[in-house]
Every structure is written in C-alpha cells, then in structure tokens.
Amino acid sequence: MTPAKPSLELLRSLTDEHVLRALIDERRLTRAEIAARTGISKPTVGESVRRLTGAGLLRDTGERTTGRGRIGTYYSLADDLGLALVVGIAPDGVVAEAVDVHGEVVAREVEEVGRPAHPDQVAGALRAVAERSLAGGPGPARLAVVSAADPVDRGTGRLVHLPDAPFLVGELSPVEVLAPLVAGPVVVDNDVNWAARAERAAAAPGGLDTFAYLYLGEGLGCAVVADGEVRRGHGGLAGEIAHVLTRGPRGRAVAFTEVFAELQLRRPGSTAIDVPALLHAVDADGRRADGVIAALADAICGVLGALVALTDPQLVVVGGTWGTHPAVLQAVSDGSGRLPRRAPVRAASVATEPSLAGARHQALDDLRAVILTQASAHPVADPVR
Amino acid sequence: MTPAKPSLELLRSLTDEHVLRALIDERRLTRAEIAARTGISKPTVGESVRRLTGAGLLRDTGERTTGRGRIGTYYSLADDLGLALVVGIAPDGVVAEAVDVHGEVVAREVEEVGRPAHPDQVAGALRAVAERSLAGGPGPARLAVVSAADPVDRGTGRLVHLPDAPFLVGELSPVEVLAPLVAGPVVVDNDVNWAARAERAAAAPGGLDTFAYLYLGEGLGCAVVADGEVRRGHGGLAGEIAHVLTRGPRGRAVAFTEVFAELQLRRPGSTAIDVPALLHAVDADGRRADGVIAALADAICGVLGALVALTDPQLVVVGGTWGTHPAVLQAVSDGSGRLPRRAPVRAASVATEPSLAGARHQALDDLRAVILTQASAHPVADPVR
C-alpha cells in the first residue's frame, strides 16, 4: 500500500490519533500522563488536547489530580462520540446492545419471537430492540454489527436461503431495517463466523491465527479463520458444509446433511436437525446410541478431513448445541486422530452468547476506527486561544 | 495497527520512500518529474535526492533532458541495490533467475536432473544454478523466493513427505542450501500456490480476490486464495487434497487419491498419477474413455464440492498437466454445474512456467519492500554540501 503523502498535517493528525488512543485505553488522563504514555512531548500533547477539545472530541472532566505536586486536570473522551449497535438475530428472538468507545455495554434489549417466526415479525422485533437500546443513549449510533443465524450474502448483507439447508430466520435484510437508525455502515455476518471471531479474541494474542470453528446445531456450519481473519469467501458462503460429501451409513458417499436424514434425525418436513431427538439418541444406553454416535463421528470426520486438508488449521474448535456434547466431542476427537492429517479438536471456550461476543468485539474495533479516522480527517478548528 | 510515532524523521523517510517509488516505476526521472509525479514540492524532492544520492541509493545517470527548456539531470536507482533470486525446483530439474528492482530478469540458469533424482543431486543443482545466476550480477542477492513441487512446511521451509502423496523432489531444505548465497530471507512455497499467485497477478487488479486453483498433474493439489492472498494454513499444508473423501467408483466414499489407484492410473509402486496412461485412457475412443472421464469427473467434482462449500470461490481455475485437457475440463465444468453451489470453472490463463511467474512476482514485491524499508531505516547521512 502506498503510504500517505508526507505533510505536516499528517504529522499533526498522527499526534491527535495517539492522544485519542491513549484516552480510549484509559478513561481519564492528565496531559502529563498522556505524554508519558505516548512518548510525545508535553507541549505537543498540550497543543493536541487543545485542538481536540475545541473540535468536541475531548472534554475536561472537572476532576483534578490529588497526589503530591501541582494539581492536574483530567481529560476524557467526549460523551457524545457515538455508539455502536450490536445485534443478534436468532430464530427465537433478537438482542440489541449499545456499546460505547470504551467497550462498555450501555444498553441491552431482548425480544423473544414465537417459533416459527414470520420474517416481518423478526424485522419488527429487530427495529424495536434497536430503537430501545439507542433511546436516551449518550450519542448517535455510528455503525451496526449484526449476527444472524443464517447464511449472509457478503455483498448485500441479506440473509440467503440455500437449498437443503434450514432457513431459520428467513427472508430479511438487516441492512434495510437498521440503516435508518444508524449513521454509518451496517455489517452483517452469520453467527458461526462471529463465534469464531470471539474464540480468536478469547485466545492469547496472536496465538490462534489459523483455525476452524465447526458448528453443529440445528444447522451445520463452519467458520474458517486463516491468518487472523475469518475468510468469508467471495459471496460470504464459505463454510456452508451441509453438502460436502462424506462417509454415510454403509460407506457410501453422501452429502453431510443427508446423513441426518438417513438417521431420522431431522425435523419432519425440514432440513433442520432435530436436536432433542439427536441428543436423546446419543444419551440412550446400549447399541443404538453407539451406532448413532459412530455414524455421526464417521460423517463429521469425513467433513473434518476435507476441512483440514483444505485449510490446514492449527486447531478445530467445535461448538453448537450438540457439537459440544461430551460423547459427540469425544467421538469426533478420536476419529480425527485417525485422519491422515490430524488437527487437535476441542470444544469452544466462549460459552455464553459466543456470536454476540464476536460481534461486540468487532463493533468496538470498528467504532474506534471510525472515531480515530474522523479525528484525523477533521478540518483544523480555528485556533481558539 | 498502531501507526508510527509522529516525528519529523518519519516525514523525511516518507518523502524518500515516495521518491524511490517513483524511480522504481520509471527508470529515470529528473527532479522536476519526480516532483510532478509524487505531488511533493521541488525543493523537497531536491533535498531528498541529495540525501539518497549521498546514501548510495540513487545516482546521476549522466544523461540530460533534451526537450525545450533548461537541461535537467536524470537520476535513477543505483545499480548495486541488489537482486532477488527466483528459484523453481521440479523433479526433472531446477531453474534460477536473478531479478532486479525493475522486474528485469538479468540472468537465468537451468539445470536438468535425471529422474528419479536423489535429493543431494537436486541440492547440488540448486546451488549451482543459484550461484551461476548471481555471478557477475550488479549486486548482492537480497532475498530468495523458491517454488518447489512438493508440500512445504510453512515454519521451516522444508519439503515434507505426506503419507500417500508422491514425494517428487524429496528431502530437501531450500533454505539451508540458499541461505549462504543470499543476504536475507529465503521464502519457500509449493508450486501450486505460486501458480495461483501468478493467476491472480495476471487478472485485472482487484478482480480476482477469492478463488481456488485446482492442480491436476502427477500430484493432486490446490491453492486457496481468499481476500487477495494465498492462504497456506497453519503448517503450510492447506490444499493438500489427496485424502479428501469423494465419490469413487460405485458411489462409495473414498479418498481422492484412491480413485486413481482403483482406475489403475497410478505409476506402479508410487502414489504419483501416471499422467501418460491417464491421457491415453482419456484420448482413447469409445466406452472406456467415457467411463474413465465420468469416473474422474465424479471424483473431481466431489472434491470441488468441498472446496466450493468451504471457501466459496468466485472462480475455480484448473491447471496441471492433465487438468487442462479439454475433455477433462469439459467434464469437470459440466459436473460442477450440477453441484448444489456452483462456481465457474476455467483453465489457467498463465500457461508458461506459471509457478515461476508467481514466484518472480513475489520476489519483485519483496525486493522493492526491502529497499524501501532500508531507505527509511537509513541513518541520516552526514549532510554533504
């Protein structure tokens, strides 16, 4: 990438960016503390603080230092810098959160939707929770990040119905619903991808750059993380594994999703997996359970083999309502050990609202980026003195 | 990423970088032309040119402008900025090229190796061509980029032998062989990945960001390009598809490579595909050929289905000695149209030395990056005046 043209303005905006970044990390700092943190000299920091305060990005908190030495004034980011909207859309309900620059969740709204839900109902609930979570907030929504329990078209952000995969949320365009409420981009991705991002964020920094997240729930999905980023593919449909050929009962090559049909573990009249039935079968005693587990493990390991061969992950994380069942996990882990190329398998470590956690993380990053770039793009406020 | 600390030194190095970049794009320029190109003012460019000339990175070419107006002096990059070594290692021989900053191939050496080659022979040939191509060159080798016809360990750069995949080049560490000849990093990757990079470079800029390159030759491989980069996976083994389950003869789930064993299209005593036999079978008239083609297409399309499902490519490029055979390509293309998710299939567009082309491209990028960063890291030459 060609770097920016050298100019004095560039230098100044870089200084401002450093100052803002320091105040994102730490809620309140004196000018001297900012200087010490950033390595920028005190007079320069003072100048930058004056600029940013004039532009409305910083404010004097009114507090004063109380150590020995001269009293200093604390500065913090302005209150009205804006919020990020984080939204989770699942077939049984929607969640919305408003997050501020510091990563604090300042509002949270939930709304259940009876199943099966009509897309219009979901859209209505979506709008409602979004509005409520932003109402009375300290600033406007600068962007929205949406997790949805269906495949998402990367270009348009619409939920898409793939043949032979369950369509849980239904025909819905989160972008259209949320755009009126948000003064910025609306990013949509599917829940498995967000869960994978949460898993990465939870790991040691840089420690989990290339892995796969296998989701086994009502739907079958997977996220591929390569070189630190979820790779969505051209249309956003990377990881839609329902149709990958695997080893079915009696060694035949069948699509992954077909295995569940043959095992009678799909909900009648649907391509969704009947999770209660599956868990019941797995938890039963005796030969029936062993047979089901063996069949599932065979099928899963076939897909796992393709996944490992094509993406060479450092680790395969398994999540989803039934994927983390101990018996299933054990069988998959054992089976993966017999694959020609093995990758360690473990259960997801983020257990509570994994996809929302991932979306929240991204929303925070994006919100900070928006604020930092806005600051550097800001025209020079007429120098008040 | 946190941007660099603002400082005047940063500004200066940015200016130098712009000047160098201009002279990389265009071999010779006057100071006024550089100023016009970069948008930097004339005095600043003059200053930068003085600095860089003093540091030995630029030189006065001696030529003068001959248009109307005052004569100007042309400057160009110094001759001894260094070269990049580009190496291709195939089982039947090795190639080495020396490339300069402008992308010009200043030397090229080839050496055949009798098959089957002993790894020591290959290493010897490798050292020989590398030395010859650098001998008498205008500068030292700053880095090497190596393409090898075997899987490459991403961490160590060694060629690795995967079970049930042919090991064409054999136990060899290009890094160890080349490090003594090169004053910088030695990057090694497998030939299919390089071919994919060449394919991307040959396409319209930004037009081919997410695709797959399916290689069908003696070995079976594939490269996954996502968001503009080849994704090698954690160990560098992404795309080693020999063991992916697919549909074999009689609808059974078998590993991709097994299909060729069952069709008697492997070289005896080896896991390599017997390409002449395969082409002969495909080119034969009548039912036998149809049967083989259908079986191959079935197997390939099974793998293709997994590839498309997991990576969602915009396009699948097919290369390799027999993958581009019209009948095979046609059958694969037809079969891919019947997949639940389809991706267009076409033959590779870079036909001559595709992997070397990709490696060359990368070598050039890296060489330029090395020179630019060296310049910005350069200590201030004592101001000659």
Added chain:
DNA sequence: GACTCTAGTCAGGAGTGTTGCCTAGAAAGC
C-alpha cells in the same frame, strides 16, 4: 515554614515541507 514533587506553560531552536521568484540554458518562432 521550608522543602519536594508534579502538571502545565513558555521560549527558543531544529527540522520539515511549501510557495513564489529567479536564473540558466536550450528550443521554437520570427
């Protein structure tokens, strides 16, 4: 009450990049 410590400011200076003007010197036009 003197001393110590710290936040913030001020003045001076070094180092950028820029604008505008000038000069040298060659081609083009008359």
Added chain:
DNA sequence: GCTTTCTAGGCAACACTCCTGACTAGAGTC
C-alpha cells in the same frame, strides 16, 4: 540572428510541527 518561450533547478522566506530545557503554580511532606 535575434527574441520569445519554455523548463529544470536553485534560493529565500515562510509556515508549521515537534522537541528540549527552563520556569511557574500549587499541593503534599517533613
């Protein structure tokens, strides 16, 4: 052959940014 036109390069003045070092204000500490 002379003048005009045009361009590369240089010079000076200026604007701006950051830095160092000294200084001040004001609160704790001994």
